[in-house]
Amino acid sequence: MQTIFLPENKTFDIGQTLNCGQVFRFHKIENGYKVYSLNKCAEIVDVENGCLLCSDDCNYFFNYLDFDTDYEKIQKQCNDGGFVSSAIEFGRGIHILKQDITETIISFIISQNNHIPRIKMIIERICQKLGQEMNGYFAFPTLEKLAGAGEQFYSEIGAGYRAAYLDRVSKYLLDVDLEEWKKLDTSALRAKLMALYGVGRKVADCILLFGFNRFDVFPVDTWILKVFENEYQGFQAEALSKLLVKKYGEYSGFVQQWLFFCKREAKNVD
DNA sequence: ATCCAGGCAGATG
DNA sequence: CATCTGCATGGA
Numbered sequence: 001m002q003t004i005f006l007p008e009n010k011t012f013d014i015g016q017t018l019n020c021g022q023v024f025r026f027h028k029i030e031n032g033y034k035v036y037s038l039n040k041c042a043e044i045v046d047v048e049n050g051c052l053l054c055s056d057d058c059n060y061f062f063n064y065l066d067f068d069t070d071y072e073k074i075q076k077q078c079n080d081g082g083f084v085s086s087a088i089e090f091g092r093g094i095h096i097l098k099q100d101i102t103e104t105i106i107s108f109i110i111s112q113n114n115h116i117p118r119i120k121m122i123i124e125r126i127c128q129k130l131g132q133e134m135n136g137y138f139a140f141p142t143l144e145k146l147a148g149a150g151e152q153f154y155s156e157i158g159a160g161y162r163a164a165y166l167d168r169v170s171k172y173l174l175d176v177d178l179e180e181w182k183k184l185d186t187s188a189l190r191a192k193l194m195a196l197y198g199v200g201r202k203v204a205d206c207i208l209l210f211g212f213n214r215f216d217v218f219p220v221d222t223w224i225l226k227v228f229e230n231e232y233q234g235f236q237a238e239a240l241s242k243l244l245v246k247k248y249g250e251y252s253g254f255v256q257q258w259l260f261f262c263k264r265e266a267k268n269v270d
Numbered sequence: 271a272t273c274c275a276g277g278c279a280g281a282t283g
Numbered sequence: 284c285a286t287c288t289g290c291a292t293g294g295a
Binding site for chain 1: 274275276277278279
């Protein structure tokens with residue numbers, strides 16, 4: 001077990017980063033959070049003048065938590081003196097995580113038309129039943145395990161109508177070279193993702209943003225629709241997403257996260 | 271109890 | 284092209 005001290009940083013807050021809807025495998029502990037990614041886990045605990053990162057693989061989580069990006073610069077570029085600025089002020093500590101692509105694809109297929117607590121529960125059951133047992137938790141399963149489980153398995157753990165999606169996509173991904181997909185531009189990559197059974201525009205955009213770290217995407221869900229229901233009345237999710245990408249360009253993903261967090265946090269206190 | 275949740279596929283105008 | 288409907292499950 002290693003420990004790294006991360007000095008206080010106005011543009012990083014572990015609670016905000018985990019609660020802005022981009023990740024599902026984490027839980028609160030005293031003074032911080034425990035977070036899981038693939039077959040690794042870490043504790044991030046607030047201390048005086050910063051926080052401690054404790055893990056068997058600190059390098060992995062240092063990268064995962066995206067400490068190399070200059071968020072202060074991004075936030076400055078995005079200030080509009082209006083509601084985006086307010087959202088930035090509220091969610092100043094959000095980092096966009098560098099998550100595993102397969103884990104992101106599976107997680108966001110489960111996310112559709114679902115409540116966040118239930119999404120977490122379904123993913124946790126998948127890990128418990130198919131993932132390797134680690135020291136005190138279960139790893140996210142390998143693609144081979146996911147593909148071998150069968151539709152019936154996904155039904156039994158409560159995935160509902162998404163069971164067929166999970167079965168078919170996990171089998172399909174066995175023959176996909178994600179390293180090749182990484183080379184594609186955003187719209188070509190979105191087309192690849194939307195060709196997956198159960199992946200539409202919104203889920204594809206989440207995978208692009210959270211898995212492939214493409215920031216020229218603006219996932220529009222029910223919360224974002226609420227944010228813009230007055231400004232852009234009557235827009236469908238996909239049309240609104242395209243409009244917002246035009247407006248916010250290469251910063252779309254960041255703006256989306258600040259607005260989502262702000263809107264959702266106003267109602268929910270986790 | 272009814273509505274809804276980080277929507278999507280398939281069918282129908 | 285746009286709009287409509289069914290979908291599994293459980294929390295609010």
